[in-house]
Amino acid sequence: MFEPGQIISYQEMCHVEGASLQRGMNFRLRGGLSVILMSQRRNAPYLDNISKDGSTLVYEGHDAPKSKENPNPKSIDQPEYTPNNNFTQNGLFNHAAQTYKRNGVSPEQVRVYEKILPGIWCYNGLFDLIDSWRELCGKRKVFRFKLKIAKAVNLGAKKKTVGLLKHDRLIPSSVKLEVWKRDQGKCVICGEKDNLHFDHIIPFYKGGSSIVAENIQLLCARHNLEKKDKII
Ligand SMILES: [Zn+2]
Numbered sequence: 001m002f003e004p005g006q007i008i009s010y011q012e013m014c015h016v017e018g019a020s021l022q023r024g025m026n027f028r029l030r031g032g033l034s035v036i037l038m039s040q041r042r043n044a045p046y047l048d049n050i051s052k053d054g055s056t057l058v059y060e061g062h063d064a065p066k067s068k069e070n071p072n073p074k075s076i077d078q079p080e081y082t083p084n085n086n087f088t089q090n091g092l093f094n095h096a097a098q099t100y101k102r103n104g105v106s107p108e109q110v111r112v113y114e115k116i117l118p119g120i121w122c123y124n125g126l127f128d129l130i131d132s133w134r135e136l137c138g139k140r141k142v143f144r145f146k147l148k149i150a151k152a153v154n155l156g157a158k159k160k161t162v163g164l165l166k167h168d169r170l171i172p173s174s175v176k177l178e179v180w181k182r183d184q185g186k187c188v189i190c191g192e193k194d195n196l197h198f199d200h201i202i203p204f205y206k207g208g209s210s211i212v213a214e215n216i217q218l219l220c221a222r223h224n225l226e227k228k229d230k231i232i
Contacts, residue, residue: 007196021037027096038113059112059146075140093129197220
């Protein structure tokens, strides 16, 4: 599995998830964890937001598919049900979030990937789906899903705590893009172009910021690992 902040290709992402991820929302992909894809690029089709402290993410639901009967999906409410009365992906995620809120069961866990540039993706980490709602956006209703960085991996009844070091906060998309351009898509130490990670120069738990490019750099897998060993 990837580490949060790891930069990957679309193919690597599909390979690890064992599926082609054309859909942005994938509830319990092949019976396992759920997976969502996000993008905050200027021409992105949906509005996804990372909170200022980098701990939560608000993800927009998805439109009905475009068809003859529905030539402009952006003009109608995002659907909860399919024409056959099954849940859409919006409906599945919404149902899970509301069940969590109502019953206090373990939240649905979701892996989040983000597109930074064409062909360049970042694994943002594992999140708990903690809330959902519908709100008016222009003249129609859209779904919103609130996700918080997961503190533990739910493995059936058992819970496995995620290590603190892996727990750096989410880096806003604009900062990711700025760092990628500044460091020219290469490890700042050795120039390696594969297996890159967004690294917090001063880790978040030591007071480092996630929201300024000055505290983020690109490191290859080797130098990322070497640095983590030193910090421990
Ligand atoms: Zn390196």
